[in-house]
Amino acid sequence: MSIRAFQSEDLPVIADIANRAWKEIRQMSRDALGDTIADYLNPDGDNVSKGKQIELEAAKAPENFFICERNGKTVGFISFVLSENPATPVGTIGNNAVDPDCGEKGVGQEMYQAVFEHMKSRGMKAVTVTTGLDYAHAPARKAYLRAGFDRELRSVTYFKELN
Numbered sequence: 001m002s003i004r005a006f007q008s009e010d011l012p013v014i015a016d017i018a019n020r021a022w023k024e025i026r027q028m029s030r031d032a033l034g035d036t037i038a039d040y041l042n043p044d045g046d047n048v049s050k051g052k053q054i055e056l057e058a059a060k061a062p063e064n065f066f067i068c069e070r071n072g073k074t075v076g077f078i079s080f081v082l083s084e085n086p087a088t089p090v091g092t093i094g095n096n097a098v099d100p101d102c103g104e105k106g107v108g109q110e111m112y113q114a115v116f117e118h119m120k121s122r123g124m125k126a127v128t129v130t131t132g133l134d135y136a137h138a139p140a141r142k143a144y145l146r147a148g149f150d151r152e153l154r155s156v157t158y159f160k161e162l163n
Contacts, residue, residue, distance in 0.1 A: 001068065001069070001070050001106075001107070001110055002068070002069045002070075003066050003067070003068050003069075003110065003111060003114040004066065004067050004069065005063070005065070005066065005067070006058060006062050006063075006065035006066065006067055006077070007067070008062070010065075010067050010074060010077070011054075011055060011058055013074045014054055014058075014065075014067070014074065014077040014097075015050075015051030015052070015054050015055055016051060017074070017076065017077065017097050017098075017099045017100075018050040018051045018053070018054045018077075018095065018097055019047060019048055019049075019050050019051040020099070020100050020101070021050070021097035021098065021099070021100055022049075022050040022097070023046075023047075024136045025132070025136040025137065026038075026042065026046035026047075026049065026050070027046070027136075028134055028135065028136035029041070029136075030046060032134070033159055034161075036161055037159050037161060050095075053095070054077075054079075054095055057079055057094065057095065058079075061079075061081075064079050064080050064081055064082075064094070065077060065078070065079050065080075066078050066080075066111060066114055066115060066118075068098075068107055068110060068111050068114075070102070070104050070107070073102070074099070075098060075099045075102040075104050075107050076096070076097060076098040076099060076102075076107045076108065076111055077095075077096065077097060077111075078093065078094075078095075078096035078111040078112070078114075078115055079093075079094035079095045079096065080092060080093050080094055080115050080118070080119070081094060082119065082122050082124060083124065086123070089123055089124050089125040089126070090124060090125065090126045090127065090128055091115075091119035091122075091124040091126070091127045091128070092127070092128050092129070092130075093112070093115060093127060093128070093129040096108070096111060096112075098111075108143045108147075109143070109146060109147055112143075112144075112147040113147070115127075116147075129144055129149065131144065133154065133156075
């Protein structure tokens, strides 16, 4: 297993991983919000929307992505943001996913640990991550708890169509 910095040639692979990893989440969102709002949120379509988001994120801050490889194959990615304000030394984990078809165990945990170490080396004193409270995000919540996240603030996001 190796964790390394993002390279531009990683983009098609991690966009594909993201699209496949978010498939159930996109379906849950569509079921919960309805087609109209889901289409507004994902105008390129549910099957490619997360990959497009990853592409935009990587174009803006490629230095904030790590790639996880096993046996020479990309099996996961993680993005993060470091606070630029010394008064609030809190890093944030962003989009992250493991290839749902890779069959490897522990990839997510290794990525989180690599980001934790990177954040510590950059002066961060805490880290945050946001995820959904719905059934489709249950695997993410379980992974974050396993990685040591032990405090939470809950919230809800409401939607309304404007007719």
